Amino acid sequence: MRRRIASAALILVLLLTAATPALAVECGKAKTAQDRALCANPPALAADAAMTKAYQARLAQLSAPAKNQLVLSQRAWLKSRTYECPDAAEKKLAQCLAKNSRERQFFLEGRPETGPGSGGMLVPISVETVGRKGYYAIDVTALKYAQPPSAGEKLFNAETGKLMKQIPAGENDAFGRNMIYSFILHMRMVYASPQLISANIESYQFAGGAHGNSAANNINIDVAKAKILQFADVFPDTATPELDAECLQQILKEKAKRLPNETIAGDTLKHLRASIDAGLIKLDSWSFSTAGAIVGYDAYDLGAYVEGTYSCTFSAAFLRPLVKPSFALP
Numbered sequence: 107m108r109r110r111i112a113s114a115a116l117i118l119v120l121l122l123t124a125a126t127p128a129l130a131v132e133c134g135k136a137k138t139a140q141d142r143a144l145c146a147n148p149p150a151l152a153a154d155a156a157m158t159k160a161y162q163a164r165l166a167q168l169s170a171p172a173k174n175q176l177v178l179s180q181r182a183w184l185k186s187r188t189y190e191c192p193d194a195a196e197k198k199l200a201q202c203l204a205k206n207s208r209e210r211q212f213f214l215e216g217r218p219e220t221g222p223g224s225g226g227m228l229v230p231i232s233v234e235t236v237g238r239k240g241y242y243a244i245d246v247t248a249l250k251y252a253q254p255p256s257a258g259e260k261l262f263n264a265e266t267g268k269l270m271k272q273i274p275a276g277e278n279d280a281f282g283r284n285m286i287y288s289f290i291l292h293m294r295m296v297y298a299s300p301q302l303i304s305a306n307i308e309s310y311q312f313a314g315g316a317h318g319n320s321a322a323n324n325i326n327i328d329v330a331k332a333k334i335l336q337f338a339d340v341f342p343d344t345a346t347p348e349l350d351a352e353c354l355q356q357i358l359k360e361k362a363k364r365l366p367n368e369t370i371a372g373d374t375l376k377h378l379r380a381s382i383d384a385g386l387i388k389l390d391s392w393s394f395s396t397a398g399a400i401v402g403y404d405a406y407d408l409g410a411y412v413e414g415t416y417s418c419t420f421s422a423a424f425l426r427p428l429v430k431p432s433f434a435l436p
């Protein structure tokens with residue numbers, strides 16, 4: 107569920123390319139590996155077609171300036187989908203493309219990816235600025251409620267407002283490097299019901315340093331109480347050891363793939379355990395859905411920057427006996 111934000115170099119290409127509307131795949135003219143994979147997989151092709159239909163429907167609702175923002179956003183997303191689904195075995199590639207298409211469709215339609223919805227109508231937001239030297243290229247997608255009927259949805263809008271305030275001014279040349287800088291922020295409404303809202307936010311900023319910095323966090327709201335949930339609202343203290351043990355096994359397995367020649371033991375293992383626990387007890391690391399939950403760790407959290415990001419996945423069946431009875435697990 108957690109996606110990597112594309113590199114700064116790629117994003118510059120995305121936003122400097124002339125914007126054109128997205129078109130449905132023409133299988134008779136399919137040339138790229140992505141298009142061929144879509145055309146060979148009916149469910150993936152249907153997902154792409156549904157996403158394109160949602161895009162065209164949303165475009166028809168907007169004023170001219172807003173249309174331009176959405177066109178830029180859609181073109182950036184299409185490039186990003188290609189980046190996130192690299193050439194691979196055809197079936198695996200098609201599955202990745204379909205997953206990304208469904209997520210984009212839900213965003214464009216203002217629907218949660220899982221759950222019945224909280225009652226209010228979600229509206230997609232796109233903020234796009236083409237970059238040039240000394241300025242930011244900006245790619246932001248977020249969601250808000252139109253006339254939110256509940257205090258919980260109003261709280262969600264307030265949290266979205268805080269995120270929008272993070273968007274930097276277009277000009278930025280504090281380092282005097284005359285470069286194109288970038289700011290990316292993507293929100294997904296992973297789950298929504300009258301009891302719980304769980305939204306995932308991934309961001310990336312390159313401001314002229316040695317490299318850009320990415321981050322991921324989540325907004326989890328008790329809709330009825332209009333409250334940002336904390337770990338203690340969801341789990342009793344007795345759940346922590348089981349969560350830690352399961353997450354540690356997943357991380358060790360993944361590290362064995364990424365670092366096959368490294369032995370994790372002694373103080374290194376002790377430090378890893380502590381870092382895993384530090385992430386688990388922050389509920390903004392958690393993203394909930396009907397499938398269960400994912401806990402995301404940023405680069406540096408559990409290893410060197412070059413290792414990338416890590417995550418732990420907990421099924422709903424695993425979580426159900428661990429959460430408090432008062433928490434409405436999806």
